[in-house]
Amino acid sequence: MGLSVSNIVKKYGEYTAVDNLTFEMNSPGVFALLGTNGAGKTTSIRIILGMLAAESGEVRWDGNSFLAAEKPIGYLAEERGLYPKIKIMDQLVYFCTLKGMRRQDALKALDYWFERLSVAEHRNKRAEQLSKGNQQKIQLIAALAPNPELIILDEPLSGLDPVNAELFKGVIREEIKKNKYIIMSSHQMTTIEEFCRDIVIMNKGKTVLQGNLNAIKKGYGRVKLTVKAEGNISPLAAECGLVASEETPNGSSYNVQNEEQAHKLLHMIIDRKIPLIRYELREPTLNEIFIEKAGGGNED
Amino acid sequence: MRTKGWQKVFTFTLIQHIKTKSFIVGTIIVAVIIAAICVLTNILPVLIADEENGGVSNGETENLLADFDAVYIYDDANIFAADDTAQLGSEMSLADTDKSYDELVKELETSESVRAAARITAMVGEDNAVIGYDVRTYYTSAAGGDAVDTLNAVLGEMINRRVLLNAGVAPENYASTRVSISTSRIEAGSKELNFIQSALNYFVPIVVSLVLFMLIFSYGGTVAQSIATEKTSRVMELLLTSVRPLAVVIGKVLAMGVVSFGQFAIMGIVGFASFAISAPFGMLGKAMDIANDPAIQEALANASQGAGGVQSSEMEIAAAMNELLAGFSPLNILLIIVIFLLGFVFFSLIAALVGASISRMEDLQQAMMPYSLTGVLGMYLAYMPVFGNIDSLDTGMATTNPVQIFSYFFPVSSPFALPSAIMLGTLELWQSVIAVAVLAAAVILVAVIVSKVYEAIILHNGNRIKFGDILKMAVRK
Numbered sequence: 001m002g003l004s005v006s007n008i009v010k011k012y013g014e015y016t017a018v019d020n021l022t023f024e025m026n027s028p029g030v031f032a033l034l035g036t037n038g039a040g041k042t043t044s045i046r047i048i049l050g051m052l053a054a055e056s057g058e059v060r061w062d063g064n065s066f067l068a069a070e071k072p073i074g075y076l077a078e079e080r081g082l083y084p085k086i087k088i089m090d091q092l093v094y095f096c097t098l099k100g101m102r103r104q105d106a107l108k109a110l111d112y113w114f115e116r117l118s119v120a121e122h123r124n125k126r127a128e129q130l131s132k133g134n135q136q137k138i139q140l141i142a143a144l145a146p147n148p149e150l151i152i153l154d155e156p157l158s159g160l161d162p163v164n165a166e167l168f169k170g171v172i173r174e175e176i177k178k179n180k181y182i183i184m185s186s187h188q189m190t191t192i193e194e195f196c197r198d199i200v201i202m203n204k205g206k207t208v209l210q211g212n213l214n215a216i217k218k219g220y221g222r223v224k225l226t227v228k229a230e231g232n233i234s235p236l237a238a239e240c241g242l243v244a245s246e247e248t249p250n251g252s253s254y255n256v257q258n259e260e261q262a263h264k265l266l267h268m269i270i271d272r273k274i275p276l277i278r279y280e281l282r283e284p285t286l287n288e289i290f291i292e293k294a295g296g297g298n299e300d
Numbered sequence: 301m302r303t304k305g306w307q308k309v310f311t312f313t314l315i316q317h318i319k320t321k322s323f324i325v326g327t328i329i330v331a332v333i334i335a336a337i338c339v340l341t342n343i344l345p346v347l348i349a350d351e352e353n354g355g356v357s358n359g360e361t362e363n364l365l366a367d368f369d370a371v372y373i374y375d376d377a378n379i380f381a382a383d384d385t386a387q388l389g390s391e392m393s394l395a396d397t398d399k400s401y402d403e404l405v406k407e408l409e410t411s412e413s414v415r416a417a418a419r420i421t422a423m424v425g426e427d428n429a430v431i432g433y434d435v436r437t438y439y440t441s442a443a444g445g446d447a448v449d450t451l452n453a454v455l456g457e458m459i460n461r462r463v464l465l466n467a468g469v470a471p472e473n474y475a476s477t478r479v480s481i482s483t484s485r486i487e488a489g490s491k492e493l494n495f496i497q498s499a500l501n502y503f504v505p506i507v508v509s510l511v512l513f514m515l516i517f518s519y520g521g522t523v524a525q526s527i528a529t530e531k532t533s534r535v536m537e538l539l540l541t542s543v544r545p546l547a548v549v550i551g552k553v554l555a556m557g558v559v560s561f562g563q564f565a566i567m568g569i570v571g572f573a574s575f576a577i578s579a580p581f582g583m584l585g586k587a588m589d590i591a592n593d594p595a596i597q598e599a600l601a602n603a604s605q606g607a608g609g610v611q612s613s614e615m616e617i618a619a620a621m622n623e624l625l626a627g628f629s630p631l632n633i634l635l636i637i638v639i640f641l642l643g644f645v646f647f648s649l650i651a652a653l654v655g656a657s658i659s660r661m662e663d664l665q666q667a668m669m670p671y672s673l674t675g676v677l678g679m680y681l682a683y684m685p686v687f688g689n690i691d692s693l694d695t696g697m698a699t700t701n702p703v704q705i706f707s708y709f710f711p712v713s714s715p716f717a718l719p720s721a722i723m724l725g726t727l728e729l730w731q732s733v734i735a736v737a738v739l740a741a742a743v744i745l746v747a748v749i750v751s752k753v754y755e756a757i758i759l760h761n762g763n764r765i766k767f768g769d770i771l772k773m774a775v776r777k
C-alpha cells in the first residue's frame with residue numbers, strides 16, 4: 001500500500017535524466033529524495049506528480065496508477081510561484097478548488113492555516129506585497145490546505161530565517177502525526193536526518209544509495225573518529241595506520257577501518273598519559289554519506 | 301481527462317481579468333469613444349446641413365455678397381456689358397477706383413474692411429481666339445472665404461451667361477441651357493449600387509476589420525502574456541499538480557475569448573444604443589423615416605421589378621437601409637459570432653504556444669514575432685483590397701479583386717474579412733459556409749498541434765523553443 005515507484009526511466013534525447021528509479025513508501029512518514037543539482041530529483045518529482053511522462057516505469061498509489069490531476073497531492077516546488085498581482089485569498093481559494101475542494105471547505109481550511117502560519121493579516125494583500133518568507137508560507141498553505149495524503153516538499157526550508165524554519169518544521173511534524181506520506185528533497189542534510197526514515201540518493205539520474213537511513217548508517221558502522229588532545233597525537237595515529245582527514249579546532253578526524261583501530265589509538269594516548277579532551281567514535285552523518293555517494297554529481 | 305478542470309481555470313481567469321483596473325478603465329474609455337463616434341456620425345451631418353441650409357429653411361435669404369464693404373471688378377477681358385455689372389451692383393457694393401489692380405491688391409494687404417478685387421482676363425489660343433476666362437480675386441483677411449467663393453461663382457456664371465448671349469442665345473432661353481447632368485460607369489456583370497450603398501461597402505469592411513483585429517489580436521496576445529507569466533513565475537508548476545496543461549490552455553483561451561467577445565458585444569450594444577438614442581435628432585432618424593415611407597418603398601419595389609429609371613436620393617437611402625437591415629438577419633449574426641469565436645480560438649491557440657515556448661519574460665516580445673506577423677498579414681489581407689479600392693465610391697459599384705476574395709477563405713485573414721462581407725451580402729450563403737468551414741478546419745489543425753506539443757514545451761526551461769521546432773515536434777508526434 002502507499003506509494004510505489006517502479007523502474008522509472010526518463011530521457012531527454014541521448015541524456016538519461018532518471019535511470020531506473022524504484023522505491024516504495026509502504027507506510028506514512030518522510031521519505032528523502034536526495035542528490036546534487038542535476039541528479040534528476042525534480043524530474044523524478046514531476047513524473048510522480050504526473051506532469052511529465054516517463055519513457056518506462058510506473059507510479060502507483062495503493063496499487064493503482066494515478067495522475068496528480070486526479071488525486072490531491074500537496075506540492076511545494078523548489079522554485080516558488082504565486083500570481084504577483086492577485087490577492088492571496090483569491091489565488092489560494094483557486095488552488096484549493098482546483099484540487100477538488102468546495103469553496104466553503106477551502107475557506108475554512110485556509111482560515112486554519114492562515115492562523116497556524118501567522119499570516120492572517122496578509123490574506124487580502126497581493127503576493128508582490130509580501131516578503132519572500134511570507135510568500136513561502138503561502139505556498140506551503142497552498143500545498144497543505146487541501147489536506148492531501150501525499151505531500152512533496154522540494155527544499156521546504158531554503159531561504160527561511162531560523163524562526164520560520166522552526167515554524168515549518170513544527171508543521172511537518174504535525175503532518176507526520178496525521179499519518180501523511182511525505183517526500184522531501186533538500187540539501188540541508190540535518191533537516192533530512194531530523195525527519196526522514198528512508199532515503200534515495202541519486203547521482204546523474206542513477207540511484208546510488210537507497211534504504212532505511214538508520215540501517216544505512218549501521219551498515220557503515222562507527223567509522224568516524226574525532227580526537228582532541230593536549231599534545232601531538234599524529235605519530236600515534238600513524239602507528240595505528242590512521243591519517244587525519246580533517247584538522248579543526250575541535251580535533252582531528254579519521255576514517256577508521258573498524259572500532260578496534262580506534263580503540264588502539266585510544267589506548268596509546270592513555271598509555272602515554274597525553275591529556276585527552278575529546279574522543280568520539282560514531283556512525284557517519286548523512287552529509288558524509290551523501291558527499292561520498294553523490295560527490296560526482298554535476299550542475300544542470 | 302486531459303481537459304478536466306478547465307472550467308475552474310476559465311472562471312478564475314475570467315473573474316481576475318475583468319476585475320483588473322486596466323480592463324475596467326479600458327472598457328469604459330472604448331465605450332465612451334464608440335458612443336461619441338456613433339452620436340457624432342449620426343448628428344453631425346444633420347447639424348452641418350442645417351447650418352448650411354438654415355437661411356433657406358427659415359425663409360431668410362442669406363446673401364454672402366452683401367457682406368462686402370466694397371468689391372472691385374477689373375474686366376480686363378471686356379466681357380461684361382454695362383447692364384451685367386449693374387445687375388451685380390444690386391447684390392453687393394460694387395466700387396470704382398482709379399488705382400491699378402496691383403496697387404489695389406497692395407492696399408488690401410493692410411485693409412481691415414471687407415473688400416475684394418476680382419480681375420477677369422481672357423485666355424487665348426494659338427489663333428488668338430478666346431478659349432476661356434480667368435477670374436483672380438484678392439481679398440482682405442476680414443472677408444470670409446465662403447463669400448469670396450460665392451463672388452467667384454457668381455462672376456463665373458455671369459461670364460457664361462454673357463458668352464451665350466454674345467453667341468446669340470436669347471436672354472429668355474438662357475435658363476434652359478443650364479441643366480444638371482449626372483454620369484456613372486458600371487462594369488458589366490458587377491452589382492449595381494447607389495452611392496450610399498457603395499460608401500457602406502467601402503467603409504464598413506475597413507472599420508469592422510480594424511475593430512476585429514484589435515479585439516482578436518490583442519486578446520490573443522493577452523493569452524500569450526498570461527501563460528508566459530504563469531510559466532516564468534512558476535505558478536504553472538503548481539497548477540499542473542491539479543490539472544493537465546491542456547485544461548489550462550482551454551480555460552484560459554475560452555475565458556479571454558469571453559472577455560474579448562464581451563467587449564465586442566459592449567461596443568456593439570453601446571454603438572446601437574447611441575445610434576438609437578440620437579436617431580430622432582440625426583441622420584439615422586431621417587434615413588429611417590425615408591425607409592419607412594410606403595411610397596418610397598413602393599417606388600423601390602417597382603424599380604426592382606424592372607421599371608428601372610434613375611433612383612431619387614430618397615430611394616437610394618431607402619435601398620441602402622433595406623440592405624443594411626437585411627445584413628443583420630439572425631443567421632448572419634450567428635455566423636458572425638461563430639467566425640469571431642473561431643478566429644479568436646485560432647489566434648489564441650497560436651499565442652498560447654508562443655507563451656509556453658519561453659522561460660524568461662524578456663524573450664516574449666521576440667517569441668511573439670511569428671504571431672504578430674501572422675496577425676498583421678491577416679489584417680492587411682482583409683483591409684488593403686477594400687482600402688485601395690476607393691474608386692468604388694465613384695463608380696457606384698462594389699468591386700472585388702482576387703486578393704479580397706482570397707481573404708474571405710484564408711484562415712489567417714477570414715476572421716477579419718468575413719463578418720463585414722456577410723453583413724453586406726458580398727458573399728452568397730454557400731460561400732460563407734465554405735469560408736467558415738475552412739476556418740474551423742484550421743482551428744482544428746492548430747488545436748491538434750497544441751494538444752501534441754503543449755505538454756512537452758510548457759515544462760521546458762532554458763532557451764526559447766522556436767516556432768519551427770514546435771512544428772517539427774508536432775510532426776514527429
